[in-house]
Amino acid sequence: MSQERLDFAETLARKAGELGVEYFRKLDTLTVTQKGHQDLVSEADRNVETLIRGEIAKAYPQDAILGEEHGMEEGTSGFTWVTDPIDGTANFVAGIPQWCVIIACVHQGQVIVGVIHDPVSNETFKAAAGHGAFLNGKPIKASDSKSLSHGSVGVGFNGRTAVTDAVNVVGALVSKGGVFFRNASGGLMLAYAASGRLIGYVESHMNAWDCLAGMLITREAGGEVMEQDINHSLTHGARVVVGAPGVFSDLKEIAESSFSPLEAA
Numbered sequence: 001m002s003q004e005r006l007d008f009a010e011t012l013a014r015k016a017g018e019l020g021v022e023y024f025r026k027l028d029t030l031t032v033t034q035k036g037h038q039d040l041v042s043e044a045d046r047n048v049e050t051l052i053r054g055e056i057a058k059a060y061p062q063d064a065i066l067g068e069e070h071g072m073e074e075g076t077s078g079f080t081w082v083t084d085p086i087d088g089t090a091n092f093v094a095g096i097p098q099w100c101v102i103i104a105c106v107h108q109g110q111v112i113v114g115v116i117h118d119p120v121s122n123e124t125f126k127a128a129a130g131h132g133a134f135l136n137g138k139p140i141k142a143s144d145s146k147s148l149s150h151g152s153v154g155v156g157f158n159g160r161t162a163v164t165d166a167v168n169v170v171g172a173l174v175s176k177g178g179v180f181f182r183n184a185s186g187g188l189m190l191a192y193a194a195s196g197r198l199i200g201y202v203e204s205h206m207n208a209w210d211c212l213a214g215m216l217i218t219r220e221a222g223g224e225v226m227e228q229d230i231n232h233s234l235t236h237g238a239r240v241v242v243g244a245p246g247v248f249s250d251l252k253e254i255a256e257s258s259f260s261p262l263e264a265a
Contacts, residue, residue: 002105002112002128005060005079009103009115010126012055016048016101017119020086023047024120027095042093045069048085052103056081063105066234068209080106080234084209088185097121098183100191104213109231114213116191125191125217133194133221140195142223146246148199149177153251154189156203156240157182161260165204168258176250186240190214193242194221200243200251204259207237215242224248226255 023030023044031043049069056065064075067083081103086092088099097120105113116125125140127133133140145151153173157166170180181198183189186206193201194217201214212233219225226241239259243251 003131005105006113006115006126006128006131008059009081009105009113010117010124012052013101013103013115013117013124014119015055016052016085016103017117019051020044020048020092020099020101021119024092024095024097024099027093030093042086042089044092045086045089048101049083052083052085052101066208068207072234078107082106082209082212082234084187084207087187087210088183091184096184098185098188100185100187102187102209102213104209104216106212106230106234109229111212111216111230114216116187116213116217118188118191123191125194125214127194127217127220129216129220131220133217135195140221142194142218142221143196143199143244144246145199145244147177148173148247148250151199151244151247152179152181153243153247154186154193154198154201155180155182156186156189156201156206158203158205160237161204165259169202169254172254172258176254186210187214190218190240190242193244194218194223196221196244199247201240202242202251202255203240204255205237206240208233208235211238211240215240218242226252 062077064080065073084102092099101117192198
């Protein structure tokens with residue numbers, strides 16, 4: 001069942017990516033609006049999500065769909081698709097080719113399928129629970145780094161939590177001999193952590209559509225992932241810490257000492 005849904009999600013992410021690239025190639029005609037501080041949305045985001053929702057509704061009409069731009073559409077099957085049509089919109093509208101399409105599927109509180117597709121680089125990271133992680137069909141694995149001084153750590157920044165969260169992480173990381181990396185697409189940075197390009201990724205708050213796919217892919221690639229209540233994250237988002245097994249405890253310690261306390265939901 002999960003393999004069938006993974007194949008569907010991969011095909012759909014590629015199709016959505018093609019539409020996204022069409023908009024990306026004609027940025028001068030794109031309508032862009034601001035949702036909040038450093039939070040942009042374009043007609044490309046909305047139209048790509050509309051495409052994704054339409055295809056899911058045709059293939060799995062009983063499933064729920066949660067997307068960044070159009071919210072939650074309830075279903076009856078117990079399956080929920082979670083999508084960010086363009087993760088990295090600020091990059092997208094600035095002409096920076098670091099953005100991706102993210103599609104995940106959740107069932108009974110577990111993420112069963114995750115796809116992160118970078119159409120500009122033609123890279124598709126994917127995983128189904130229990131079946132390993134892949135990049136363009138080839139198995140991937142998390143870094144074997146044993147030290148923060150060997151490799152770079154992705155650091156996320158968002159407008160929803162204390163500004164000091166990311167600043168504190170960077171300071172703690174550098175003080176321990178580490179190097180930070182940021183490309184303004186949390187989805188891609190999670191994919192890079194899963195594939196060993198980064199040794200980890202931390203962010204004080206990510207929405208479900210940004211992180212669920214990447215957390216599954218990382219876990220399936222042998223990385224460690226801070227446990228989440230997935231059903232809770234669908235509506236409230238999540239604090240995200242993932243890393244190579246050899247540095248995960250260090251990253252978790254940095255996150256715990258750097259982030260402001262979680263508010264009770």
